[in-house]
Amino acid sequence: MGRRESDLSVVRVPAYSYIHVIDNNTNVTRLETGPQTFVAKDNEKIVLDPTPFVTIPERSFATIKNPVERDEKGEVKYDDYGGAKLHFADTEIRFHDFLSGERFPLYPGEVLEGEVKELRVVAKDTALRIHCTQDFKDKAGTQRVAGEEWLFFGPATYYPRKEEKAVSVIKSLIIGRNQAVRLRATRDLEDANKKKRVAGEEWLIRKVGNYLPGPHEMVIETLDSRVLTDKKALHVRATGNFTDFTGKERKTGDTWLVTKDDIEAFIPDICEEVVQEVAVTTLSSRQYCVIEDPVDANLKNQRGKKILRRGEASFFLHPEESIPRGIQNFIILGEDEGLVLTANEAFTDENNISRAPGDKWMFKGPGEFVPTVETDIKCLNKAIALAETEGVYIRDIKTGRVRTEIGTTYLLKENEEFWEKELPEHVTKLIGLDPLVNRNNRIDISNDVIRQRDNMHKRAAPGGSLFGATNAEFVGAPVGRKGFPTTVVPKAARVVSLEVPQNAACQLYDFKAKKSRVVFGPELVMLQPDEQFTVLSLSGDKPKKPGVIKSLVLLLGPDFCTDVVDVETVDHARLRLNVSYNWNFDTDKAKASDEAKEKLFCVPDFIGDMCKTTASRIRAAVASKTFDEFHKDSAKIIRGSVLGFEDTEKTKVKDKLEFPNNHLVITSVDIQCVEPVDQRTKDSLMKSVQLAIEITTNSQEAKAKQDALRVEQKAKGELERQRIQDDAEAEKSRQELLKLQAASAALESCGQAQAEAKSRAEASAIEFQASVDQARLRAEAQKIEADAELDRLQKARDAEIDYIKKKNELELTKQQEESKLEIAKFKEMVDAIGPDTIRAMASAGQDNQVKLLQSLGLTSTLITDGRSPINLLNTAQGFISAAGGSANSMPAAQPRIQPEDL
Numbered sequence: 030m031g032r033r034e035s036d037l038s039v040v041r042v043p044a045y046s047y048i049h050v051i052d053n054n055t056n057v058t059r060l061e062t063g064p065q066t067f068v069a070k071d072n073e074k075i076v077l078d079p080t081p082f083v084t085i086p087e088r089s090f091a092t093i094k095n096p097v098e099r100d101e102k103g104e105v106k107y108d109d110y111g112g113a114k115l116h117f118a119d120t121e122i123r124f125h126d127f128l129s130g131e132r133f134p135l136y137p138g139e140v141l142e143g144e145v146k147e148l149r150v151v152a153k154d155t156a157l158r159i160h161c162t163q164d165f166k167d168k169a170g171t172q173r174v175a176g177e178e179w180l181f182f183g184p185a186t187y188y189p190r191k192e193e194k195a196v197s198v199i200k201s202l203i204i205g206r207n208q209a210v211r212l213r214a215t216r217d218l219e220d221a222n223k224k225k226r227v228a229g230e231e232w233l234i235r236k237v238g239n240y241l242p243g244p245h246e247m248v249i250e251t252l253d254s255r256v257l258t259d260k261k262a263l264h265v266r267a268t269g270n271f272t273d274f275t276g277k278e279r280k281t282g283d284t285w286l287v288t289k290d291d292i293e294a295f296i297p298d299i300c301e302e303v304v305q306e307v308a309v310t311t312l313s314s315r316q317y318c319v320i321e322d323p324v325d326a327n328l329k330n331q332r333g334k335k336i337l338r339r340g341e342a343s344f345f346l347h348p349e350e351s352i353p354r355g356i357q358n359f360i361i362l363g364e365d366e367g368l369v370l371t372a373n374e375a376f377t378d379e380n381n382i383s384r385a386p387g388d389k390w391m392f393k394g395p396g397e398f399v400p401t402v403e404t405d406i407k408c409l410n411k412a413i414a415l416a417e418t419e420g421v422y423i424r425d426i427k428t429g430r431v432r433t434e435i436g437t438t439y440l441l442k443e444n445e446e447f448w449e450k451e452l453p454e455h456v457t458k459l460i461g462l463d464p465l466v467n468r469n470n471r472i473d474i475s476n477d478v479i480r481q482r483d484n485m486h487k488r489a490a491p492g493g494s495l496f497g498a499t500n501a502e503f504v505g506a507p508v509g510r511k512g513f514p515t516t517v518v519p520k521a522a523r524v525v526s527l528e529v530p531q532n533a534a535c536q537l538y539d540f541k542a543k544k545s546r547v548v549f550g551p552e553l554v555m556l557q558p559d560e561q562f563t564v565l566s567l568s569g570d571k572p573k574k575p576g577v578i579k580s581l582v583l584l585l586g587p588d589f590c591t592d593v594v595d596v597e598t599v600d601h602a603r604l605r606l607n608v609s610y611n612w613n614f615d616t617d618k619a620k621a622s623d624e625a626k627e628k629l630f631c632v633p634d635f636i637g638d639m640c641k642t643t644a645s646r647i648r649a650a651v652a653s654k655t656f657d658e659f660h661k662d663s664a665k666i667i668r669g670s671v672l673g674f675e676d677t678e679k680t681k682v683k684d685k686l687e688f689p690n691n692h693l694v695i696t697s698v699d700i701q702c703v704e705p706v707d708q709r710t711k712d713s714l715m716k717s718v719q720l721a722i723e724i725t726t727n728s729q730e731a732k733a734k735q736d737a738l739r740v741e742q743k744a745k746g747e748l749e750r751q752r753i754q755d756d757a758e759a760e761k762s763r764q765e766l767l768k769l770q771a772a773s774a775a776l777e778s779c780g781q782a783q784a785e786a787k788s789r790a791e792a793s794a795i796e797f798q799a800s801v802d803q804a805r806l807r808a809e810a811q812k813i814e815a816d817a818e819l820d821r822l823q824k825a826r827d828a829e830i831d832y833i834k835k836k837n838e839l840e841l842t843k844q845q846e847e848s849k850l851e852i853a854k855f856k857e858m859v860d861a862i863g864p865d866t867i868r869a870m871a872s873a874g875q876d877n878q879v880k881l882l883q884s885l886g887l888t889s890t891l892i893t894d895g896r897s898p899i900n901l902l903n904t905a906q907g908f909i910s911a912a913g914g915s916a917n918s919m920p921a922a923q924p925r926i927q928p929e930d931l
Contacts, residue, residue: 038068038069038070038073038075039066039067039068039069040066040067040069040075040078040079041063041065041066041067041079042061042062042063042064042065042066042067042079043063043064043079044063044064045063045081045082045132046062046063046064046079046080046081046082047060047061047062047063047077047079047080047082047134047135048060048061048067048075048077048078048079048080049061049075049076049077049137050067050069050073050074050075050076051073051074051076052072052073053072053073053074054072055110055111057110057111057112058076058112058137058138059111059112059113059137060113060134060136060137062134063079080134080135082132082133082134083132083133083134083135083141083145084131084132084145085123085124085125085131085132085145086125086131086145087125087131088125088147088148088186089124089125089145089146089147089148090122090123090124090125090145090146090148090188090189091122091123091141091142091144091145091146092120092121092122092123092141092142092143093120093121093122093123093135093139093140093141093142094119094120094139094140094141094142095115095116095117095118095119095138095139095140096115096116096119096120096121096139097113097114097115097116097136097138097139098113098114098115098116105136112137113136113137113138115136115138115139117138119191120142120191121191122188122189122190122191124148124188148186148187148188149186149187149189149195150183150184150185150186150187151181151182151183151184151185151186151187151198152183152184153183153184154183154200154201154239154241155183155198155199155200155201155241156180156181156182156183156198156199156201156241157180157181157187157195157196157197157198157199158178158179158180158195158196158197158198158199158244159178159179159180159181159193159194159195159196159244160176160177160178160193160194160195160196161173161174161175161176161177161178161179161192161193162175162192162193162194163175163192164192165190165192165193173192173193178196178244178245179244180199180241180243180244181195182241199241199242199244201239201240201241202239202240202241202242202248202251203238203239204234204235204236204237204238204239204240204251205237206237206294207253207254207256207294207296208235208237208251208252208253208254208296209233209234209235209251209252209254209296210233210234210240210242210248210250210251210252211231211232211233211248211249211250211251211252211299212231212232212233212234212242212246212247212248212249213229213230213231213246213247213249214226214227214228214229214230214231214245214246214247215228215245215246215247216228216245218243218245218246220232220243220246221234221240221243231249231299232299233252233296233298233299235296252296252297253296254294254295254296255294255295255296255303255306256293256294257287257288257289257291257292257293257294257295258289259289259309259343260308260309261306261307261308261309262286262287262288262289262306262307262309262345263286263287263295263303263304263305263306263307264284264285264286264287264303264304264305264306264307264347264348265284265285265286265287265295265297265301265302265303265304266282266283266284266301266302266304266348267279267280267281267282267283267284267300267301268281268300268301268302269281269299269300270300271298271299271300271301273298273301274292274298275291279300284304284348284349285328285347285348286307286328286345286346286347286348288345304348307345307346309343309344309345310343310344310345310346310352310356311340311342311343312338312339312340312341312342312343312356313340313341314340314341315340315358315359315397316339316340316356316357316358316359317337317338317339317340317356317357317359317399318337318338318352318354318355318356318357319335319336319337319338319352319353319354319402320335320336320337320338320346320350320351320352321334321335321350321351321352321353322334322349322350322351323335323336323347323350324347324350328347330347330348330349330350335402336402337399337401337402339399359397359398359399360397360398360399360400361394361397362392362393362394362395362396362397362398363394363395364394364395365394365411365412365414365438365440366393366394366409366410366411366412366440367391367392367393367394367409367410367411367412367440367441368391368392368398368406368408368409368410369389369390369391369406369407369408369409369410369443369516370389370390370391370392370400370404370405370406370407370443371387371388371389371404371405371407372384372385372386372387372388372403372404372405373386373403373404373405374386374403375403376401376403378401384403389407389443389444390443391410391442391443393440406513407514408513408514408515408516409513409514409515409516410440410441410516411440411515411516412438412439412440413434413438413439413440413518414438415434415435415436415437415438415439416436417435417436418436418526418553419435419436419523419524419526420433420434420435420436420523420524420526420555421433421434421439421447421518421522421523421524422447422448422449422450422522422523422524422558423439423441423445423446423447423448424445424446424447424448425444425445426444426445426446427444431448431558432558433524433555433557433558435524435555441516447516447518447519447522448522448558449519449521449522450521450522450525450556450558451521452525452561455564455579456561456562456564456581459562459564459579459580459581460525460527460581462580524555524556525555525556526553526554526555526556527553527554527556527562527581527582528550528551528553528554529548529549529550529551529552529553529554529582530550530551530582530584531550531551532550532584532585532586532616533549533550533582533583533584533585534547534548534549534550534582534583534585534619534626534629535547535548535550535552535554535562535563535581535582535583536548536562536563536583536627536629536630537554537556537557537560537561537562537563538560538561538563539557539559539560540559540560540561541559542559545563545627547623547626547627547629547630549585549616549620550582562581563581563630564579564580564581565578565579565580565581565582565583565630565633566578566579566633566634567579567580567634567635567636567637568634568636568637568640569636571591571592571593571607572592572593572594573592573636573637573640573641575634575637576634578636583614583629583630585613585614585616585619585629586612586613586614587611587612587613587696588611588612588613589609589610589611589612590609590610590612590636590639590640591607591608591609591610591701592607592608592609592610592640592643592644593605593606593607593608594606594608594644594647594648595706596647596648596651596652597648597651597652598651598652598654598655598656598658598659599652599653599654599655600655600656602655602656602659602705602707603705603706603707604651604656604659604703604704604705604706605702605703605704605705605706606647606667606700606702606703606704607700607701607702607703607704608643608647608667608698608699608700608701609698609699609700609701610639610640610643610671610695610697610698610699611695611696611697611698611699612639612693612694612695612696613693613694613696614629614691614692614693614694615687615692615694616692618692619692625692628690628691628692629691629692630691631690631691632688632690632691632693635688635691635693638688639688639693639695642688643671643686643695643698646670646671647667647670647671649670650666650667650669650670651666651667651670654666660703663700663703664700665682667698667700668682668697668698669682671686671695671698672684672685672686672695672697672698673686684696
């Protein structure tokens with residue numbers, strides 16, 4: 030409100046406007062409304078200029094502060110001084126129909142708060158959260174107290190009250206299929222299902238559709254369900270004590286399995302949490318698995334127990350159940366395989382055999398095997414296919430007895446194992462050596478020799494994949510294709526074999542039986558568990574040294590050995606002899622009996638003994654001869670000293686020398702080299718030899734020079750004669766060449782001229798013929814083009830005529846159909862309306878005019894606009910005829926009344 034700045038006492042108040050006037054005598058302000066011209070008295074003053082009424086449109090409201098008091102009839106109450114009574118510090122909300130009007134003035138003291146606002150429309154599936162500011166009772170008779178909150182649901186128009194306040198708009202939540210909303214109570218309340226909730230309590234709403242949360246319900250989250258299928262399940266844990274959807278009581282910490290059979294779409298409850306998703310475990314008809322910590326009938330885990338599941342089966346693992354070894358296939362055993370089994374607890378197997386803990390037995394193939402939970406698989410034994418030259422050492426675990434299996438297919442029993450035979454290192458090195466190659470060499474076990482021995486072992490054992498790599502390899506360590514240890518044969522468990530070549534022998538000693546045996550070649554020696562080879566240590570090198578040659582085989586010969594012997598003649602000439610002996614053993618005598626066989630190995634170093642014996646004989650024989658005598662007849666002296674003579678005159682040498690202790694026979698002696706040891710003797714011999722060589726060389730050189738000169742002269746003569754012959758032949762060839770060149774030039778010039786003339790003639794003929802052909806083809810092309818153009822124009826005209834004809838026919842057909850439709854339409858309209866109706870519609874205007882005039886009581890009427898002339902010549906006759914006629918009749922010459930004239 031504001032005071033007037035002018036002192037005018039007359040104010041024009043328009044309609045729907047008001048002013049405030051104060052009476053200075055009583056100091057009371059009153060309301061004056063228009064329309065009026067207000068004249069202020071001397072004691073009155075206008076304190077508010079003309080102000081329009083407060084207008085509230087439809088579906089709007091206004092808030093008035095300090096409203097006036099009204100009685101039951103809606104009249105304003107005044108105090109004793111004539112002023113309107115006000116509710117100070119109060120508000121009033123007025124709507125469009127306030128006191129049956131949409132406009133109203135403001136009394137002195139009333140204030141419009143803000144602007145006129147539209148009523149709030151609450152949409153469908155939404156609500157207003159209303160907060161009560163003071164106690165009141167609503168229209169339904171519900172008592173509201175300050176601080177209370179409730180919802181105003183749509184669709185509706187909200188009419189505000191001064192005792193309440195709209196706090197916020199709450200939109201409904203859309204709960205789809207397989208969804209739920211998690212709510213929490215902020216204070217004690219009663220939910221939508223009329224169930225009492227306490228502050229802080231949480232619950233789920235699962236009903237599909239729209240849900241409006243209450244004023245004291247807090248939306249925590251929207252939960253999507255987990256769809257369970259035949260291949261997926263859930264492990265669920267209880268976070269508090271509750272009763273699940275199946276009606277079963279759950280304690281805090283309990284875990285259980287939820288499958289599709291329980292519920293297809295699972296939403297965890299407030300006291301539930303999903304631990305993990307579990308995939309289905311599927312076993313085929315040839316698979317099995319061992320489940321640890323299985324559940325019992327009460328779904329409680331049995332700690333430490335195991336159960337066996339065989340296929341075909343599909344199942345889900347319960348919480349805390351596990352399959353540590355996974356899904357395994359049935360163990361398929363061939364007829365050459367066997368499983369060694371041990372019992373880890375007492376049980377009775379499927380064959381009704383009682384097994385005690387620690388028992389060991391074997392399951393042999395062919396067949397399929399599924400181990401029980403009481404059974405452990407120790408290893409897989411596979412039959413070993415052994416050739417006739419192969420074998421293995423096998424030890425009985427119970428008795429300790431060791432035996433060999435040779436040349437059979439053998440499968441280890443449950444109480445057997447492979448036994449590794451230990452051989453001395455030097456024997457192991459000698460087994461792979463070839464005694465024929467190394468019979469005269471020092472033994473050196475180098476990498477090449479070891480590689481040679483390994484190759485020999487591989488040749489001896491074709492099934493090498495069954496044998497281990499080293500002697501120390503652990504039996505059963507490799508993992509087989511079935512996932513458990515597979516027994517392999519260590520290399521040291523193979524039967525030690527030795528190839529005895531032709532004309533050789535090998536001695537083996539059995540320490541258990543305390544007897545030896547001798548094997549003659551060619552033969553393959555298979556060493557028994559208690560046997561060892563007899564190692565021969567023979568002398569070697571030149572001169573002989575003991576222990577140079579090591580061998581397991583005694584070569585029976587014939588063979589030879591070489592030695593260096595220093596001798597001295599009677600005249601003190603010292604000589605060094607390289608002597609070779611051919612020797613062999615008398616095999617006929619050696620094979621006669623076992624004692625004769627053992628004599629072969631009675632002398633360990635027969636080479637050294639033989640060389641010592643023969644060397645002593647040679648020295649004795651040479652010591653009794655002079656140098657000249659020995660030089661002239663050295664072979665006979667040495668052979669006779671070694672082999673001996675048949676007669677006393679020493680004219681004939683014996684054929685051989687026998688050693689009866691070991692049947693050794695020396696058959697011949699060869700002197701390879703005689704070399705003086707004294708340097709002076711050696712120099713004189715060298716000079717004589719050089720002089721003889723020089724004489725022989727000079728004579729040969731002179732003869733060679735003479736032969737060379739003769740050959741050279743003969744070659745020169747032949748060369749000169751050949752040169753002369755070649756020159757003559759060259760001249761003849763040059764003459765023939767010149768003749769041929771002249772003839773060729775003549776032919777060339779003649780041929781060129783003829784070719785040019787002929788080519789010009791042929792070119793002209795070809796050119797003229799081409800012109801003719803070109804003209805003919807051009808004419809044919811023009812004719813073809815003209816015919817094609819004519820044909821195209823004719824087809825185009827025909828197509829156009831056909832098109833116009835068909836178009837006209839279609840247009841004619843269309844017009845005929847349209848005319849038929851119009852006729853049918855008009856006919857149906859006429860039939861529907863009827864002839865009487867049409868007749869009445871045609872005369873409706875005139876009939877209405879006649880009835881109007883008759884209702885006015887007029888028997889004759891003439892209506893004119895004053896501009897048109899009126900013919901009254903026959904008026905009297907008309908009146909006369911009208912008097913004799915009906916009172917309702919009209920003159921025949923009466924003009925037609927137009928609607929605009931009325």
